[in-house]
Structures are given as C-alpha cells and as structure tokens.
Amino acid sequence: AQSVTQLDSQVPVFEEAPVELRCNYSSSVSVYLFWYVQYPNQGLQLLLKYLSGSTLVESINGFEAEFNKSQTSFHLRKPSVHISDTAEYFCAVSYNFNKFYFGSGTKLNVKP
Amino acid sequence: DAGVTQSPTHLIKTRGQHVTLRCSPISGHKSVSWYQQVLGQGPQFIFQYYEKEERGRGNFPDRFSARQFPNYSSELNVNALLLGDSALYLCASSWSGGGEQFFGPGTRLTVL
Numbered sequence: 001a002q003s004v005t006q007l008d009s010q011v012p013v014f015e016e017a018p019v020e021l022r023c024n025y026s027s028s029v030s031v032y033l034f035w036y037v038q039y040p041n042q043g044l045q046l047l048l049k050y051l052s053g054s055t056l057v058e059s060i061n062g063f064e065a066e067f068n069k070s071q072t073s074f075h076l077r078k079p080s081v082h083i084s085d086t087a088e089y090f091c092a093v094s095y096n097f098n099k100f101y102f103g104s105g106t107k108l109n110v111k112p
Numbered sequence: 113d114a115g116v117t118q119s120p121t122h123l124i125k126t127r128g129q130h131v132t133l134r135c136s137p138i139s140g141h142k143s144v145s146w147y148q149q150v151l152g153q154g155p156q157f158i159f160q161y162y163e164k165e166e167r168g169r170g171n172f173p174d175r176f177s178a179r180q181f182p183n184y185s186s187e188l189n190v191n192a193l194l195l196g197d198s199a200l201y202l203c204a205s206s207w208s209g210g211g212e213q214f215f216g217p218g219t220r221l222t223v224l
Contacts, residue, residue, distance in 0.1 A: 001221050004154075006154075015191060036215075042217075042218045043116075043215045043218065044202070044204075044215040045200075045215070046156070046212050046213070046214075049212065073133070090154050090155070092154075096168075098160055098167045098168030099157050099160070099168040099169075099170065100145070100147075100155075100158070101157065102147075102154035102155045102157075103154050104152075104154045105153070105154050106151050
C-alpha cells in the first residue's frame, strides 16, 4: 500500500524568509505527485503536480517542488514567503489516477 | 462557471442512521471522487467513479457506497453510522480521473 508522510505538522516562518515543506512517499512503482493548498475557510486547490518529464515543477505563485526518485521525496519550496501564503499544504500521490493518497498536511504560518 | 457543488453543507445524524451526500461536478467533467477528511488529518480516498463505473475504491467498509448518475452527479451513502464517521466529506471532479482534481467545499457530517 502506498503512504505519504509529511514530516512537519506546522511550520512557522517570518515573511520573506525561505521555506521547505517536506513530503516523502512509499511506493515501489512509478507515481504521480501533487501538492494541494487549502487557504482558511476555502476548499482544496491544486498548487502543482509532477506527472513526467522535468523533475522540477513550478507553480504560478512562486512555489516549486522537485521529484527525487531515489529519496522518494517531493519537497515543496519557496525562496521568499508572503503573509498570503499562510495555509495548509497537502502532498498527494497516485500511481494510476484511480486512487489518490494524501499526507496529513502541513500548516504554514507566515508571521510579519 | 460553477465549481464543484456539494449538499448539504452541514449534517447532524445519530449512530445507526443512514446518510446520503450529493455532489455535482464541474460541467463537462465525467469523473467524481469522494474523500473523507477527519479533523487534523489529510483526505482519505473513498471512491472514484468515471462514466458511471467505479474505477477505484479505498480502504473503507461496505457501509460506504456510491453511485454516479447519467448527468455525472454522484451520491455517497453511508449506512449504520458510527461516531467515527464524523468528518468533512469532500467531492472532487476531473475530466477523466487523471491529472487535476477540482474539489468542492465539502459536507460536514457530525454523528452523535
């Protein structure tokens, strides 16, 4: 069975500082990888995804994630965070698009 | 365009009762997935339907069932409710089940 581990339940960070949210997965086969974001009082939104090709994927608001097959990781990074990035971030994996497995989430709290 | 809609938004039931949750996908989307999100955890995959056929099933008991209608809307049914079924139930739609899923706001179910 597949599982997704988000190692940090909460990450406090000051505005304009860099941040990394960690995600590791367990799978012996190829997977598709996703990061979702949930802003306060809103639904889940897709932030970025890795399906194939370049292992570095980027979102439109400055986040990026790198697929590392050898370390089975898909960490999310941003070089400089804003107050508006405060949200809960979920890592998810799927190997056939018929089942999706989510991590337990990381709450990013950006402080002024 | 309307996003994924779910009804009702909130629901209170007692143990042993039955509940039906409803989801309308984005127009043109043919796949619907259901997730259970217990407080403090990530979404847990329950079912995926595509063109009215079940394509994926998570590790949930037979008390959970679902169906998809010709207009691609979907119902999730839960029988013999337990206290542990209290959660936010999320519906997500996509064109074909692959790639990006668009999530609805969820139905908050409380079992007393």
